[in-house]
Amino acid sequence: MSIHKEGDLTYADVTPRSVYFNRRQILRAMGIVGAAAIGGRVVSHLVSPETVALAGAKLNVTVKSPFSTTEKPNTFDDVTHYNNFYEFGTDKGDPAKYAKNFRTSPWTLTVEGEVKKPAQYSIEDIVKLAPLEERIYRHRCVEGWSMVVPWIGYSLSTLIKLSEPTEKARFVAFQSLYDPSQMPLAGRAGIDFPYVEGLRLDEAMNALTLLCVGMYGESLPNQDGAPVRLVVPWKYGFKSIKSIVKIRCVKGEPPTTWSRYAPTEYGFYSNVNPYVDHPRWSQATERRLGEILKRKTLMFNGYSDQVASLYAGMDLKKYY
Amino acid sequence: MRDFFRKLLVSKWSKVAVFLFCLLPLGYLGLRAYQGEVTANPVEYIQHFTGDWTLRLLLITLSVTPLRKLLSLPNLIRFRRMLGLFAFSYACLHFLTYIGPDQSFSLSGMWKDVVKRPFVTVGFLGFVLLIPLALTSTKGWIRRLGGKRWQALHRLIYVTALCGVVHYYWLVKSDHRLPLLYGAILAALLLYRLVDSLLKPRPAVSVSPAS
Numbered sequence: 001m002s003i004h005k006e007g008d009l010t011y012a013d014v015t016p017r018s019v020y021f022n023r024r025q026i027l028r029a030m031g032i033v034g035a036a037a038i039g040g041r042v043v044s045h046l047v048s049p050e051t052v053a054l055a056g057a058k059l060n061v062t063v064k065s066p067f068s069t070t071e072k073p074n075t076f077d078d079v080t081h082y083n084n085f086y087e088f089g090t091d092k093g094d095p096a097k098y099a100k101n102f103r104t105s106p107w108t109l110t111v112e113g114e115v116k117k118p119a120q121y122s123i124e125d126i127v128k129l130a131p132l133e134e135r136i137y138r139h140r141c142v143e144g145w146s147m148v149v150p151w152i153g154y155s156l157s158t159l160i161k162l163s164e165p166t167e168k169a170r171f172v173a174f175q176s177l178y179d180p181s182q183m184p185l186a187g188r189a190g191i192d193f194p195y196v197e198g199l200r201l202d203e204a205m206n207a208l209t210l211l212c213v214g215m216y217g218e219s220l221p222n223q224d225g226a227p228v229r230l231v232v233p234w235k236y237g238f239k240s241i242k243s244i245v246k247i248r249c250v251k252g253e254p255p256t257t258w259s260r261y262a263p264t265e266y267g268f269y270s271n272v273n274p275y276v277d278h279p280r281w282s283q284a285t286e287r288r289l290g291e292i293l294k295r296k297t298l299m300f301n302g303y304s305d306q307v308a309s310l311y312a313g314m315d316l317k318k319y320y
Numbered sequence: 321m322r323d324f325f326r327k328l329l330v331s332k333w334s335k336v337a338v339f340l341f342c343l344l345p346l347g348y349l350g351l352r353a354y355q356g357e358v359t360a361n362p363v364e365y366i367q368h369f370t371g372d373w374t375l376r377l378l379l380i381t382l383s384v385t386p387l388r389k390l391l392s393l394p395n396l397i398r399f400r401r402m403l404g405l406f407a408f409s410y411a412c413l414h415f416l417t418y419i420g421p422d423q424s425f426s427l428s429g430m431w432k433d434v435v436k437r438p439f440v441t442v443g444f445l446g447f448v449l450l451i452p453l454a455l456t457s458t459k460g461w462i463r464r465l466g467g468k469r470w471q472a473l474h475r476l477i478y479v480t481a482l483c484g485v486v487h488y489y490w491l492v493k494s495d496h497r498l499p500l501l502y503g504a505i506l507a508a509l510l511l512y513r514l515v516d517s518l519l520k521p522r523p524a525v526s527v528s529p530a531s
Contacts, residue, residue, distance in 0.1 A: 078360035090495035092359060143493070145361055190494030261494060280439045280490055289360040292421050 056221065059127070059152050059214045061134045067208060067306070068136035074147040076216045078289050083223045084141065085242055086189035087178065094185065095223035102182055104227040104243070111159065113248035114169035119162065123227040127213050130154040135210055135231075140272045140301045142236035146286045151231050152214035157205040165201065165249045172204040173197075173254035174230060175246040191261045197241040198254035198268065199232065200310075208233060208306050234303040236270045267320040271311070272301035276320050329395040338399045342406040345373045363421040370414035375484045377407035379505050382481060386512045401457050404477070408454045411447050439490040446483030449476045481506050
């Protein structure tokens with residue numbers, strides 16, 4: 001019986017690193033080339049990288065949410081070409097350009113910390129975990145613009161409950177993926193990565209807080225935070241963290257990216273509040289994308305009925 | 321080569337060329353708007369675009385004097401007034417996007433904003449200080465004020481450029497590369513003047529009006 005010793009293998013026997021990492025893409029490309037050659041199929045798929053196979057996939061939405069606004073949603077084009085996603089550049093047009101080849105599959109989302117049942121989910125698990133709802137929310141950016149987006153997902157509470165937070169859990173910390181090799185412009189942003197965010201546990205469990213996997217009937221485009229993001233409609237947009245890899249229940253208030261960067265400008269709560277201005281600009285008005293003149297900003301972005309009670313007795317000027 | 325360049329500088333066509341150069345950004349903006357390529361937030365896009373070009377033209381205007389001396393091309397002075405007036409024109413467009421879409425042409429609303437927010441205050445100050453410079457940019461006003469006084473008045477452009485850089489720096493959230501770059505260029509241009517005035521105490525320079 002002959003046994004290969006380790007020494008018998010040379011580097012030539014090892015799959016090159018780049019091929020190994022791109023094996024799925026390479027296999028798929030080979031398959032598509034084959035299919036195209038045989039059947040003369042639509043060649044447009046050739047230019048679509050692996051990620052596009054996921055982004056843009058139709059989602060089976062079964063629930064129309066009572067939380068939806070009747071306001072007219074912005075166009076898909078607006079919502080996919082005017083993005084703040086600093087990992088992919090600080091210009092609003094950058095994410096659409098530089099997140100094109102962002103790999104969102106395979107993807108693992110970890111739920112851990114002060115929970116009885118820590119868990120790991122693939123993005124396929126996440127999409128199937130609960131019936132998908134369409135929720136048309138107003139979205140207000142701290143910079144003074146806003147839009148209306150038909151998001152798809154389900155309440156974050158559904159996911160958190162599965163892990164059974166312990167008595168000690170008071171806050172939830174979130175973390176985005178940070179992969180410098182896929183995010184070459186991140187170094188210019190001026191803020192630290194990975195991007196982290198946080199909510200109080202009761203905020204996280206509020207029915208409005210959406211674990212979002214899609215919009216406009218499809219899975220999330222890369223530049224909008226694929227494959228899974230948060231949408232917290234009564235808070236400024238930067239609280240709605242994108243491309244989440246980790247959700248951690250914790251005892252104390254977790255650090256958040258923007259308040260760590262400029263604590264006097266961005267607080268942990270960051271509720272939309274027309275009466276508390278950003279130190280450098282007013283928050284009393286906002287420009288809805290597609291409109292010329294500004295409109296008045298609503299308290300809690302118009303979601304007071306659902307969330308005002310969370311802050312009863314709190315000085316929102318102090319806890320901005 | 322140099323002689324050719326000097327001749328080119330005094331030809332009347334060179335002024336036409338600089339005039340057209342200054343119109344290029346506006347033409348580009350018009351083209352983008354026509355093609356619908358001004359993002360989902362056109363007001364902001366136009367506001368930032370005109371603000372950028374105000375600052376760039378201010379810096380170009382401020383480069384004229386150092387370049388004249390460093391390159392021994394005194395005739396560059398012919399373009400300074402035009403460059404300055406174009407900087408003012410872009411500043412006017414920039415201001416229009418603010419007073420119009422942002423403030424719905426409400427003077428009281430604008431005033432509240434100017435008083436309350438340092439970022440708006442410096443921008444507004446920089447703009448206001450440009451107005452007397454634009455008004456007194458003619459030969460007649462140089463004569464009326466006298467060269468020395470005219471020159472002293474027009475040093476206000478240093479303040480305006482500084483206001484512009486600070487205004488930009490305070491606008492940006494965290495990516496400060498561009499405002500810092502403009503700031504560095506402005507610092508170099510002002511430092512040149514400081515060193516120049518310290519090195520050679522000269523008799524009063526007579527201002528050569530742009531022809």
